[in-house]
Amino acid sequence: MATLRLEDQLCFALYSASRAVSSAYRPLLDELNLTYPQYLVLLVLWEDEACSIGQLGDRLHLDSGTLSPLIKRLEAAGLVRRQRSVTDERRVDVTLTADGRALEDRAACIPERLLGSTDADPAQLAALRDALTLITAEVYARNG
Incomplete structure (x- = not known):
């Protein structure tokens, strides 16, 4: 629940x-x-x-x-x-x-400067981006 x-x-x-x-x-x-x-x-x-x-x-x-x-x-x-x-x-x-x-x-230089301001792992960020792209596509497909 x-x-x-x-x-x-x-x-x-x-x-x-x-x-x-x-x-x-x-x-x-x-x-x-x-x-x-x-x-x-x-x-x-x-x-x-x-x-x-x-x-x-x-x-x-x-x-x-x-x-x-x-x-x-x-x-x-x-x-x-x-x-x-x-x-x-x-x-x-x-x-x-x-x-x-x-x-x-x-x-x-903007993407690199932005990433350089965090300690985030680039591979994890790429995986997160891909997951968000998938979620976005699914939501738009179901809800117009």
Whole structure:
């Protein structure tokens, strides 16, 4: 039988871990003048070079109402460019600018700096990431 003790709740452990990790990222991202959600968008674009807002939403599990203002701020900062697709005018494509691409070099050290600030075992962290990815996929598959 499940208990209602706070310490027994997976959701609380995930919430606490997410807040702690986001907090640890903040000073590193402040150096780049980025918020954590903006960093996530750029991670996708550094990997894929260009994609639609819908594709970004799918990768980041964010809706367009959340993504649009984020992307507008990145565009105002000169890091990305938005444009209507030439093949489907309903679709808005997002691409990196030269400044957005150059920022990748400055951001490349962030994961290592973050891990260096803990004594966590990298193999255990990788296993945890993989387990969380699986749980996330299963929850989305069952609950939409």
